[in-house]
Amino acid sequence: MVGWGVVGQSFAQIIAQRKKELAKKYGFRPRIVAIVDKKGAAINPKGLDIEEMLTLKKDKGTVAASSKYGCPDMTALEAIESVEAEAIVEVTPTNIETAEPGLSYIKTAFKTGKHVVTTNKGPLALALPALTELADYNNVCLRFSGTVGAGTPILEFAKNCLKGDKIVSVRGILNGTTNYILTEMDEKHITFDKALKAAQNLGYAEAEPSMDVEGHDAAAKLVIMANWIMNKKVTIENVKIRGIRDVSAQDIADASEKGCTIKLIGSIEESLKVEPTQISKHDPLAVDGALNAVTFVSQSAGEQTIIGLGAGGVETASAVLRDLLDIKQTIANSMIK
Numbered sequence: 001m002v003g004w005g006v007v008g009q010s011f012a013q014i015i016a017q018r019k020k021e022l023a024k025k026y027g028f029r030p031r032i033v034a035i036v037d038k039k040g041a042a043i044n045p046k047g048l049d050i051e052e053m054l055t056l057k058k059d060k061g062t063v064a065a066s067s068k069y070g071c072p073d074m075t076a077l078e079a080i081e082s083v084e085a086e087a088i089v090e091v092t093p094t095n096i097e098t099a100e101p102g103l104s105y106i107k108t109a110f111k112t113g114k115h116v117v118t119t120n121k122g123p124l125a126l127a128l129p130a131l132t133e134l135a136d137y138n139n140v141c142l143r144f145s146g147t148v149g150a151g152t153p154i155l156e157f158a159k160n161c162l163k164g165d166k167i168v169s170v171r172g173i174l175n176g177t178t179n180y181i182l183t184e185m186d187e188k189h190i191t192f193d194k195a196l197k198a199a200q201n202l203g204y205a206e207a208e209p210s211m212d213v214e215g216h217d218a219a220a221k222l223v224i225m226a227n228w229i230m231n232k233k234v235t236i237e238n239v240k241i242r243g244i245r246d247v248s249a250q251d252i253a254d255a256s257e258k259g260c261t262i263k264l265i266g267s268i269e270e271s272l273k274v275e276p277t278q279i280s281k282h283d284p285l286a287v288d289g290a291l292n293a294v295t296f297v298s299q300s301a302g303e304q305t306i307i308g309l310g311a312g313g314v315e316t317a318s319a320v321l322r323d324l325l326d327i328k329q330t331i332a333n334s335m336i337k
């Protein structure tokens, strides 16, 4: 585990709580052999005790404080290189300017023969084609379903459920924090700042909340979708971005009088855009709170909208688990061949 924040801890709790069921249903018996946080690592090849690791983080601020398994000076790169593991779960904060340090973590994992599950949008928004190539070259898997829609399988829906069809355009709400803020401003008439604070307390916002508010998080997700689902070779530079800072309570009230609402909509058509947009309250995209909603228009199947919570620790952790199970299945299938 590289990163021991809200997503990493939620994931560990899920696999501890559902241990028996995961073994019985999927033959999945994960062992967390190393955890790295900002201050060091804890390593035990036999598997770390999750409760102990959670307590250490809460009480001492780092898993490296473990008297038996702590490695206070160890960096994430050293851990990825030296620890024997089948996969790394990379859940460090997103940086969409440099993609680091996540990008180096992922590349190092590939080079040392480890599969990667990541929820980090930076490396994918900046280098998805190169990373899939590097994964193939090293004969390992890269999975990232938690990067878009948290636990809502937006990427899988488009990639697997619409297999064979041609997706011609995409339109959707891809950021839970801004949707939560706009909903609170509309329904409870609270200020922007108060709504943002609440979204942060609920664990929806990025470590740097301007990423959400200025539309960059939604743009990163749009780039991941355009590359992965529609084979467009685009980066965040190709997205026209406008966030929600300028949306006033008056704008929202005016829209409401007309039976409309204002949402931060990302779209992939001839060009890629993220901008506050007025839509009818009857539009399937008019979802509230931290929900995400994406409408896919495909050539034969027509229009479909997938809706679900788009942010949150447990929700995103469920995508990590899904991805690991998918890797397990992929390995099993390749052995059958």
Ligand code: HSE
Pocket: 147, 149, 150, 174, 175, 176, 177, 178, 204, 205, 206, 212, 217, 310, 311, 312
């Ligand atoms: N900050 C993101 C959001 C988290 O609010 O949607 C999920 O990617």
